[in-house]
Amino acid sequence: MSAQSAGFAESLRAAGGAKLARSAGFAKSAQSIEVLILGGGIIGLSSAWEAAKRGFRVTVLEAEEFGGQASGAAAGMLAPFSENTESPDAFFRLCADSHARYPDWVRELEELTGRSVELRGSGSLNVAFHEADFLSLRARLEWQSRYGTGFELLGASELRRLEPELSEQALGALYCPGESHVFAPKLVGALEEACRRAGVRLVAHAGRVAGLERVAGTGVAVRTAGAGSWLADRVVVCAGAWSGFVREWLPVDVPVHPIRGQICAYDGKGGRIRHMIFSSQAYWVGKKDGSLVCGASEDVAGFERSVTEQGIGRLTRWSGRAMPYLRDVSPSRGWAGLRPATLDGWPLIGSVPEAPELILACGHYRNGILLSPATAAIVGDLLQGKNDGYGNVFGIERFSPAGTTRRGLG
Ligand SMILES: Cc1cc2nc3c(=O)[nH]c(=O)nc-3n(C[C@H](O)[C@H](O)[C@H](O)COP(=O)(O)OP(=O)(O)OC[C@H]3O[C@@H](n4cnc5c(N)ncnc54)[C@H](O)[C@@H]3O)c2cc1C
Structure with missing residues (x-):
C-alpha cells in the first residue's frame, strides 16, 4: 500500500x-x-x-x-470455435459455456430494456488462402465436431456458393454454423x-x-x-x-496490459457478405445497419487509442485481396480500443x-x-x-x- x-x-x-x-x-x-x-x-x-x-x-x-x-470498440463476434484453434481446454469450455448462455441472456435483456442488441446467428467461415492453411483447419474439424454440429470443410466451389464475393484466391474454408455476433455498443x-x-x-x-x-x-x-x-x-x-x-x-x-486493436468499417458494404469471415490476417462481419466491419490489428502502443495509417492500411489491403468488390475502396471510418491482455x-x-x-x-x-x-x-x-x-x-x-x-x- x-x-x-x-x-x-x-x-x-x-x-x-x-x-x-x-x-x-x-x-x-x-x-x-x-x-x-x-x-x-x-x-x-x-x-x-x-x-x-x-x-x-x-x-x-x-x-x-x-x-x-x-x-464499445469491439466487433461483437461470438466465436468460441474460431477463437480456440488448438484444443478443448478450460478456456474453450468457458467460451463455449458463455456462447451457450447468449440466446437466453439476450432475450432477458431485450425484454427488460425493450432494446435490440442485434444478435445474429450468421455462422462463420475460416477461410484458407494457402494450401498449408488446410492442415490446421482439418485438425480443428476433427476435435471441434465433437462440441457442435454442422461443421464442414468446404472446397473452393462450395465456399463460393456460400460467399460469392470471396476472391478466387480463397481455396476453401471451415464452416462453423453455430457462431454468431452482436452489435457491441x-x-x-x-x-x-x-x-x-x-x-x-x-x-x-x-x-x-x-x-x-x-x-x-x-x-x-x-x-x-x-x-x-x-x-x-x-x-x-x-x-x-x-x-x-x-x-x-x-x-x-x-498482470494485465493493453493491446491496441485498430478496426474499420465500410458503410453500405455489409449486405453482400452473409457469414463472419476469418482469415489469418483479418476478419469481416456484416452488421444490420449495412456496414461491413473489418478488424483488427494487435499492436503494443501503451494506452494510446489513436489509429495509424499503417494499421488501417493493412486491413484495407487485406479487404481488397479477400473481396474484390472492396479493391480501391477506403473504409468509411476507423477506430481503436485497448484489449485487456494477460500474460x-x-x-x-x-x-x-x-x-x-x-x-x-x-x-x-x-x-x-x-x-x-x-x-x-x-x-x-x-x-x-x-x-x-x-x-x-x-x-x-x-x-x-x-x-x-x-x-x-x-
Ligand atoms: C478492436 C477490437 C475488437 C474486438 N472484437 C471483439 C469481438 O468481436 N468479440 C469479443 O468477444 N471481444 C472483442 N474484443 C475484446 C473486447 O472488446 C474486450 O475483451 C472487452 O471489451 C473487455 O471488457 P472490459 O469491460 O473488461 O473492458 P473495457 O470495455 O475497456 O472497460 C473497462 C472500463 O473500466 C474503466 N476504468 C479504468 N480504470 C478504472 C478505475 N480505476 N475505476 C473505474 N473505472 C475504470 C474504463 O474507463 C473502462 O470503461 C475486441 C476488442 C477490440 C479492441
Whole structure:
C-alpha cells in the first residue's frame, strides 16, 4: 500500500464521509452486502446486473463513460470455435459455456430494456488462402465436431456458393454454423439500462482510483479522483486494460496490459457478405445497419487509442485481396480500443487470496464480449461464496511463483 493512502479509510469512517457504509462479513444476506464494481465496460455492467439479480446492493464506478473503452470498440463476434484453434481446454469450455448462455441472456435483456442488441446467428467461415492453411483447419474439424454440429470443410466451389464475393484466391474454408455476433455498443447500452432498472447505482466520470484500502471489520475503502470516497463489503475490479492499478494500493500484482486493436468499417458494404469471415490476417462481419466491419490489428502502443495509417492500411489491403468488390475502396471510418491482455491470454476471474474482499474480473483480451454472460455468472457465484466451477484455473494464483500452471489443471 502506498504511504499516500495509509489511514485514509480510518479518517473517512471517522468523518462519516463514505458513500456506502456497511460492516463487512461473509455470513450476511445478499441484501445487506454492498458490492462496488470498478469499471463500466461490458464485464463490469454484466457483473453488476447479475449481482443485482442475486440480491446484492450494487454500485458501479466508471472512470469515464460507460462502454467508452474496449467494449464499445469491439466487433461483437461470438466465436468460441474460431477463437480456440488448438484444443478443448478450460478456456474453450468457458467460451463455449458463455456462447451457450447468449440466446437466453439476450432475450432477458431485450425484454427488460425493450432494446435490440442485434444478435445474429450468421455462422462463420475460416477461410484458407494457402494450401498449408488446410492442415490446421482439418485438425480443428476433427476435435471441434465433437462440441457442435454442422461443421464442414468446404472446397473452393462450395465456399463460393456460400460467399460469392470471396476472391478466387480463397481455396476453401471451415464452416462453423453455430457462431454468431452482436452489435457491441448496443449490447453495452442495453446492459447499462438493465442495471438501472435492476436498481444498480451507476456513477460515470468517477475518475481514476486515488486510494484503495482494506479496512478490518468494514470491507474495502475506495477513494476516487472525481466521485468521492466509498466503503463496500466487496470490490470487483473490472477495469479492463487499466486493472493493473490495484498494485499501486495493495501488494497484489494484476498482470494485465493493453493491446491496441485498430478496426474499420465500410458503410453500405455489409449486405453482400452473409457469414463472419476469418482469415489469418483479418476478419469481416456484416452488421444490420449495412456496414461491413473489418478488424483488427494487435499492436503494443501503451494506452494510446489513436489509429495509424499503417494499421488501417493493412486491413484495407487485406479487404481488397479477400473481396474484390472492396479493391480501391477506403473504409468509411476507423477506430481503436485497448484489449485487456494477460500474460497467457486467459482472463483473470477469481478472488484475491491476500484480500478475499477483492474479486478480479478482467483480462478478457480478444473475447470479452463473448465471455460476458459466463464471467457475470462466475462473479455472482463468487459473491455468494460458491466456487467458480472451473477449479479456479482463471484465478490470479496461476501467476504466483508457486502457482499451479493452467496446463496442469486445464
Ligand atoms: C478492436 C477490437 C475488437 C474486438 N472484437 C471483439 C469481438 O468481436 N468479440 C469479443 O468477444 N471481444 C472483442 N474484443 C475484446 C473486447 O472488446 C474486450 O475483451 C472487452 O471489451 C473487455 O471488457 P472490459 O469491460 O473488461 O473492458 P473495457 O470495455 O475497456 O472497460 C473497462 C472500463 O473500466 C474503466 N476504468 C479504468 N480504470 C478504472 C478505475 N480505476 N475505476 C473505474 N473505472 C475504470 C474504463 O474507463 C473502462 O470503461 C475486441 C476488442 C477490440 C479492441
